[in-house]
Amino acid sequence: MNRSLVLLPVLLGSLLLPACGVKAGDSCEGGGYTCFSETTALECRDRKWRTLPCRGPSGCSDEGQNVNCDLSGNLEGDACAQSAEGRGLCTADGKAVLECRMGLLVRVKECRVCSMDSTRVSCLP
Numbered sequence: 627m628n629r630s631l632v633l634l635p636v637l638l639g640s641l642l643l644p645a646c647g648v649k650a651g652d653s654c655e656g657g658g659y660t661c662f663s664e665t666t667a668l669e670c671r672d673r674k675w676r677t678l679p680c681r682g683p684s685g686c687s688d689e690g691q692n693v694n695c696d697l698s699g700n701l702e703g704d705a706c707a708q709s710a711e712g713r714g715l716c717t718a719d720g721k722a723v724l725e726c727r728m729g730l731l732v733r734v735k736e737c738r739v740c741s742m743d744s745t746r747v748s749c750l751p
Contacts, residue, residue: 650677659693659707661686667695669707671729679704681718700724702733714747716740723749 654670667678680686682696706726724731737749
């Protein structure tokens with residue numbers, strides 16, 4: 627009898643462990659970000675966690691209070707963060723500019739050469 631009482635909490639604890647982490651679609655409060663995997667971040671937006679791809683070579687990393695998501699390989703149609711609204715980035719092939727509009731990356735300009743520095747995107751026709 628004592629044996630079954632000991633096993634019950636262990637079994638219940640193991641069933642609850644997967645529920646500890648957040649996933650896309652779960653409810654959330656306020657804003658914020660977290661890494662879901664090496665290549666995916668989650669953003670709390672409109673009271674739900676939503677996925678953000680981090681396709682660049684640095685992927686997604688948590689560094690203290692900061693979540694870094696490398697967007698350099700992201701594609702047209704990928705989700706983008708609310709903090710990136712109106713900002714642009716070059717496509718991986720350097721031939722176009724993508725801009726974050728209403729939560730999605732949209733192709734806004736074709737280029738012969740696209741380049742970026744920490745504050746600007748340059749597109750040479």
